[in-house]
Amino acid sequence: MEPIISIRELIKSFGTKEVLKNINLDVFPGQVLGYIGPNGAGKSTTVKILCGLINDFEGTVTIKNMDMKEDPINAKKIIGYVPESAELYDVLTPMEFLSFMGNLYEMDETICNNRIIKLLTAFGLEDNINQRMESFSKGMRQKVLIASGILHNPDIIILDEPLSGLDANSVIVIKDLISRLAKEGKTIFYCSHMMDIVEKVSDRIILINNGNIIADGSIGELRAQQGEQSLEQIFSHLTNINTDGASNDLMNAFN
Numbered sequence: 301m302e303p304i305i306s307i308r309e310l311i312k313s314f315g316t317k318e319v320l321k322n323i324n325l326d327v328f329p330g331q332v333l334g335y336i337g338p339n340g341a342g343k344s345t346t347v348k349i350l351c352g353l354i355n356d357f358e359g360t361v362t363i364k365n366m367d368m369k370e371d372p373i374n375a376k377k378i379i380g381y382v383p384e385s386a387e388l389y390d391v392l393t394p395m396e397f398l399s400f401m402g403n404l405y406e407m408d409e410t411i412c413n414n415r416i417i418k419l420l421t422a423f424g425l426e427d428n429i430n431q432r433m434e435s436f437s438k439g440m441r442q443k444v445l446i447a448s449g450i451l452h453n454p455d456i457i458i459l460d461e462p463l464s465g466l467d468a469n470s471v472i473v474i475k476d477l478i479s480r481l482a483k484e485g486k487t488i489f490y491c492s493h494m495m496d497i498v499e500k501v502s503d504r505i506i507l508i509n510n511g512n513i514i515a516d517g518s519i520g521e522l523r524a525q526q527g528e529q530s531l532e533q534i535f536s537h538l539t540n541i542n543t544d545g546a547s548n549d550l551m552n553a554f555n
């Protein structure tokens with residue numbers, strides 16, 4: 301099977317700081333890839349490169365055989381991106397905002413409007429479709445962002461901490477949505493710090509640290525390699541983080 305995302309010798313620096321040192325990764329259609337790593341490891345930088353938001357990198361990134369540097373417009377058409385948080389246009393209603401997004405993707409108006417209503421209803425926002433978003437809670441805004449990322453039915457869905465601010469029921473809906481989209485053949489690139497959820501939704505987990513991939517495998521494979529129980533424990537072990545030491549240091553700040 302051909303990879304739908306192919307990353308070769310990816311290097312990205314900001315000034316003198318080398319953030320991604322040499323990332324090589326093939327992602328295959330239908331995979332749910334959990335992309336994890338400590339704060340500052342380079343996850344969002346990778347995601348921004350995949351979405352075409354950063355283009356001054358070294359190496360090659362191809363999306364369905366389209367080179368992200370040479371053909372970014374067509375590559376971006378098959379990607380949906382849900383950022384952790386984004387400025388929504390508060391004076392717009394979800395219907396207006398999502399119609400605008402659909403327009404940018406050159407969607408058919410009727411298909412777009414029907415899908416907006418279905419998505420917002422599935423997220424429990426059916427009574428808010430025509431309300432201005434200025435009064436929306438964090439979770440309501442996040443649901444509109446998720447809807448905007450999948451509206452154009454992309455082959456690849458990139459989610460950067462998508463569950464922040466969502467209540468327990470909404471988390472269940474999104475987890476279920478991720479599994480169902482993958483079963484339909486969509487590729488999910490899922491960045492999160494919520495290890496328990498990454499463990500449950502991903503069929504492959506990539507751990508990056510200091511700009512390099514340091515683990516790659518299913519949760520079962522990682523457990524077998526590391527002999528640790530949970531993804532949280534594997535994460536702490538591989539990234540050499542002494543969580544007890546850090547919490548002791550924090551408590552010492554009050555002494």
Ligand SMILES: Nc1ncnc2c1ncn2[C@@H]1O[C@H](COP(=O)(O)OP(=O)(O)OP(=O)(O)O)[C@@H](O)[C@H]1O
Pocket residue numbers: 314319337338339340341342343344345346
């Ligand atoms: N525009 C930028 N200019 C300079 N440095 C940047 C820029 N964007 C990111 N960095 C640096 O690159 C490193 C990686 O950042 P990145 O946001 O990719 O990490 P991350 O793994 O997503 O972290 P987190 O889990 O905290 O969101 C950090 O040291 C950050 O300060």
